[in-house]
Amino acid sequence: MEERQARTAFAALSQETRLRIVRLLVRAGPDGMAAGAIAEAVAVSPSNVSFHLKDLEHAGMIVPRREARSIIYSADFNGLRDLIAFLMKDCCAGHPEICAPALAEAQCRPFTTKKKARA
Amino acid sequence: MEERQARTAFAALSQETRLRIVRLLVRAGPDGMAAGAIAEAVAVSPSNVSFHLKDLEHAGMIVPRREARSIIYSADFNGLRDLIAFLMKDCCAGHPEICAPALAEAQCRPFTTKKKARA
DNA sequence: TCCTCATTTCAATGGTTGTTGAATTGTAGG
């Protein structure tokens, strides 16, 4: 991931309404939610939510699809993963031992084969 | 990590000069760099770098210490780790299989001690 | 103590970002 794109993503996530939308959509999973439902859930006006959705889409954090009269947005897990990877490269490069604890905390250990991960 | 603190950190990293400073200091490691040296490295005025350093410190991304006449800043690896953990909780919660690939990409596998990374 | 260097603070300015409500586009059902 390029630095410029990462900055755009950070900027997107730095805004209260936008971060709430992303967290909402991550919880919603691949099904996503319609713009109107998102507006209601985060309690902002339709035009305002549209403004922020466009910004999040541009930042690669969410992805839209049309369905009947609604536009459904869902979290862009690839984009989120890329952003994490960017951050880890900066944080951990040369210092893997420092960031390792973060992985356990996030319940995201890859390649664990000894014990079964429990959600 | 609280949502508000995460937003502050994202905002800090969304600015070009500040992101460059963080990446510089991560590369510099625990020794850190003096404010003046940072200013020179990222090519901004002393007063401007001071402005951004204060912001990064407030966001928990860097940490200062006095040393003779200089003030030495270094990356706050705990803060960075916490931010990654926050992001992974949002991204991976309920979907660990999605984010696992990011870890390998970031050369951040925990608990591997076979080789030492070279900068 | 006095002087110097490193950094920070301050006030002013220009630029960017978020919010609002009204008008518009686009989709589907009667």
Place this chain on the structure above:
DNA sequence: CCTACAATTCAACAACCATTGAAATGAGGA
């Protein structure tokens, strides 16, 4: 085709953020 509904676009305004240069602080060395 006409109406209703979902979402976006637009223009205007307020609020916030970054940059600049000058002045102030604070630590050390002579």
